[in-house]
Amino acid sequence: MEVKKVTKGEVIIDEGFCTGCGYCVVACKRGCLEITGEKVDARGFSKPVLVEPEKCNACGNCAIVCPSFAIEVYALTAT
């Protein structure tokens, strides 16, 4: 029987580190992230939201370009 493995991604953004610079939004080629204005913190940083979590394939590009080390990407394997 063929077992099909599907990888999805989970993006965790540390709210304390993120400054809402937006690099991750541009780096994601699938448009998973967006700065919607709903996550503004006390310092005035408007932070990205994972608006299309289904599209994330754990490529990790958002974490690569994040200058504040805020992002960790997990690869979820499902069968």
Next chain:
Amino acid sequence: MSEITERKLVRDWPKLFQRLGILVACPGCQYGIAARLFCESIEEMSIEGKTVGVAGIGCSSGAMVLIETDWLQTAHGRACDAATAIKRVSRGRLIVFTWQGDGDALAIGTESTVHAAVRGERITVIMINNGNFGTTGGQMAPTTLIGQKTTTTPYGRDLKVEGYPFYAPEYMAAMKGVAYAARGALNTAANCKRTKDHIKRALQKQIDDVGFSYVEILSACPPDWHLTPLECQERIAKEVIPAFPLGEFKNVDCLE
């Protein structure tokens, strides 16, 4: 119905890396990315135990607290002198790198940097190029572009008054002691990966005792460029990279 059988962190933090984020950098500044790539590189190459960093003076010196190897911070511009001495006194047993900004390495540091390159010192210079003196508020530096406005060129860098910028890896490529000279950027994930390759190749030149190695890394400077981080990235793509092309300017396995 799918069940999640494995959850794995795609890219783990290097062992010696301290995730200090904006404690040591302005929002959108990219020297921290370079520090992470460097830390990953020395660990992947298993040299982190014998690596000593020499930091210049400037914002990018924060790498000393991001990367937990032994570090020495030196006088402004003089990292390559100190690094040369450390390399020689350790009889070549240590891997020595410098971590400098563009003003540090190429303005006050020119004697130090250029002669280390010319002689072919077995050190690796990482130069974070944000096109100005960042720590002091954004004055003109040797890598400020013509027409670029800074606090000391408020009408734009004037070719007739301030002359040309310093094209360091291009210059170094002509020097016989240089084994590797490259320029990278961090504005896309792909460029980050290429920059990491540059870093690793540069370090390998030192490990293999080939010659001097230099990696210049273009970085944003949102407060001093007076742009948002994303606008900085646009500027890097549209103005800085065309002026300072990316790539390897010299990559040899053996000096002449």
Next chain:
Amino acid sequence: MSEKLFVIGNEAVGWGALMANCDAFFGYPITPQNEIGEWFAREYPVRGKIFFQTTSETSAINMLYGAAACGARVMTGTSSPGWALMQETMSHMVDAELPAVIVLVQRGGPGQGTTRQAQMDYFTATRGGGQGGYKNIVLCPASVQGTHDLVQLAFFLADKYRNPVVVLTDAVIGVTAENLEVKRIDFGSLPAKDWAVRGLDNQPDGQRRLLTCSQGYGPTLTYPTFLSLLTALDRKYEMITEAELRYETHQVDDAELILVAYGYPSRVCHEALEMARDEELKVGLIRLITAWPFPYQVVREKAQKGSKFLVVEDSLGQMVEDVKLGVEGKSEVYFLGTFARHLPTETGLIFPERVVEEIRRIL
């Protein structure tokens, strides 16, 4: 090992450094100390030690900074204009608490000055010529043997206090040949340099070291605040002042006039002292061995007992100010300086006869 040679002071520097196990010399050519670098160029590579000619004195002092950070014993030699270029990083070494030895063979100034003897860098040597207020330990040889001996002491004190040490000579001592007995002097034991950078693998406790010249600027492990750094430096200077003061006195007990000198003028004063005593003049001599710390107490004591002072210094008046400070206004301080040279050209020297003439005038 003890070897007897007949060499100039500049070469005695090298022999002393060798005896002290100095590992590396980084330096730049400048008259009148080129023989120092050239000695190292000949004698060091063949012994597996490092000689490296730098591209400037600024480069030299920064190479010292790097090498010192690794825990190596390292030195340079220079003269007055080169010394000026070293000041920023001298100050950085004090901040970072790094040991190094700098031999300063003084020549005339200001500017390009002369290429021959003078004593015009006393202020910048003893007061710390770079940014911020700090002290260099300053040792003053007056002979070829003294140069060899004090260079060894310099390495010891530099390591003991983690501070740069200046060996302050002049062109006369530098290029005059005298007998030298080359031998290792044992000053005692020193703690290991736990603080040095050497790569994580080589750190005994596996902890990384961060050495910086910005101590006091941002919180580091050692000094959480600016004032904590200054407090530590202040305490260090107190310790050095108490423990490392060195000077020589000759016939000061009944002296009505005490000559104070260092370097080549102190040799001149020795002769002048003999000549004056032959004339029944009650003269004594204090010869500085350390210029910092300075023997203020001895000067103060003698001033209180009624002695006057004649400072003989080949400058327009630098060390004389320290004597005046020590005297605290309780006695008279006379000065014989560069204008007392026998010729107005750069080759002029202060001769014993001139000093005796001045002694007669005073007494």
